[in-house]
Amino acid sequence: MLSEKNKEIFLGPISKNNPVIVQVLGICSALAVTAQMMPALVMSLSLTAVLAFANVIISLMRNIIPNRIRIIVQLVVVAALVIIVDQVLKAFAFEVSKQLSVFVGLIITNCILMGRLEAFALGNKPWPSFLDGIGNGIGYSVILLIIAFFREFFGSGTVFGIQVIPDAFYEWGYANNGLFILPPMALIVAGCIIWIHRIKNPDMQE
Amino acid sequence: MKALRNYLDKIKPDFEHGGKYEKLWSFFDGFETFLFVPNSTSGRKGVQIHDSVDSKRVMSIVVLALIPALLVGMYNVGYQHFLAIGESADFFSTFFYGFLAVLPKIIVSYAVGLGIEFAIAQVKHHEIQEGFLVSGMLIPMIVPVDTPLWMIAVATAFAVIFAKEIFGGTGMNIFNVALITRAFLFFAYPSKMSGDSVFIRTESMFGFGGGQPVEGFSGATPLSYAAAGKDLVGITGEPISWWDSFLGLIPGSIGETSTLAILIGALILLATGVASWRIMLSVFAGGAIMAQIVYMAGGSTLDMGYQITLGGFAFAAVFMATDPVTGCRTNIGKYIYGFLIGVIAIIIRVFNLGYPEGAMLAVLLMNIFAPLIDFYVVDANIKRRLKRANA
Incomplete structure (x- = not known):
């Protein structure tokens, strides 16, 4: 089930081969949906689900897809999955799906998806592909949630919409930092995560 | 002064290699x-520029x-x-x-x-x-x-x-x-x-x-x-x-x-000679010209005299734009850099009602472009001289 190789496939993308902070893919959505924890969490789950199943489906079809039209086939598979996810969100989490607006639809163009399909699913069996999808999804989710935590904590004083900075602080003159609500701060927080990650992993320093 | 020097000399060994601090x-x-x-002198070999006016x-x-x-x-x-x-x-x-x-x-x-x-x-x-x-x-x-x-x-x-x-x-x-x-x-x-x-x-x-506060008090800026x-x-x-x-x-x-x-x-x-007169002059020139154009076109009620003296424009021109690290290095570049700071500051001020003052954003924006301006100025110079050499 989890051989040594599969373990590496599953755990690699969480740190050493992280799609966001090492390969620098999927940055656009990391900036767009991280102003609060809740949309970031839903986005992470959506992307992980789409990525895992797209990887499996493409991996199952890898021997019959003609090489020339493989991108189109991948897009069709991903688009179908994204529409399913989008409909599920609209049915069961309408408020969050309104906040995420087009970004669920834009999962289709997320660089992580095409990257994993091209680089992994087309050349590997379904089970490792599934693990690869889940692993990359978790790697993406971890970074998104860290960024969203800092942005929501400093920008709104809340975590998952629950106020964590006590009212007394505001009475003493504390104020929420509006810059954290704006997308540029997501880039700076992501930069800080990369900074700490490189300090912890000296072999990744250039 | 002498006593201070002596004291520094006395504690210096503690901080040098092997000392306790x-x-x-x-x-x-x-x-x-x-x-x-510092009384350290530059090496005897090679060409050295040494000036007591250090940073x-x-x-x-x-x-x-x-x-x-x-x-x-x-x-x-x-x-x-x-x-x-x-x-x-x-x-x-x-x-x-x-x-x-x-x-x-x-x-x-x-x-x-x-x-x-x-x-x-x-x-x-x-x-x-x-x-x-x-x-x-x-x-x-x-x-x-x-x-x-x-x-x-x-x-x-x-x-x-x-x-x-x-x-x-x-x-x-x-x-x-x-x-x-x-x-x-x-x-x-x-x-x-x-x-x-x-x-x-x-x-x-x-x-x-x-x-x-007295009656009728308002703290709004001009x-x-x-x-x-x-x-x-x-x-x-x-x-x-x-x-x-x-x-x-x-x-x-x-x-x-x-x-x-x-x-x-x-x-x-x-x-x-610390700040560049080229940058300072061209910021004021750019701001004055743009302010006058906007004033005559009816975009603002302030003429160029007011635009330059109000807000942070003069401060930005004298102390911010002339920062030698973030500004342009070439002489022609300094004119372009300064002029655009002046122009952009007035444009932001007049046309973006959300930002009554534009000098800060203008200087930051031109900070990004300073290396690009320098690059093209140097490049143009190289091209001109190559042309002359090949003619």
């Missing part, structure tokens, strides 16, 4: 070279040039305060109130900024760089008087780490550190950086002054009146003439209201 060498070195011109001396001159604007700014803080609460005060207590209001900001800015610089120098075993001497003085001068101290501390820490140390410290930064501090404050805490209530302080400072298309009035409704805006007894950020004091600083900078 070896780890604090950069700290000691920073203080020693700040107090005394610590240059920074000190800039700080000196800032003093007139700072003093007038302090006086103005007190003047506006007593005007707002409807009391008359003599010259000394007016100045003293402003001094009490501004001093904590200077201390916070220097303590946070230098603290981070010293800590990073210790960690990286570098010499302490002197760039923050000027930034630390600029930061309190470009914020409204009612900005809370902790916000200044947060913004200063952000700017020093993310605008300076990340790029490699003094001399390597892309953006002007003081302006990044202000931009951070402006976007992070907009309610504390603009509007009607932050430019005048009515509370007491350490029990000195303080009172209720530029926000102009942005709203109204006549310029002071805080108690009296009209503001051009001379008021030139002398600086109007609401505004601490150090930038008095164009006269800024011009005295400009003279010091130009006489000592």
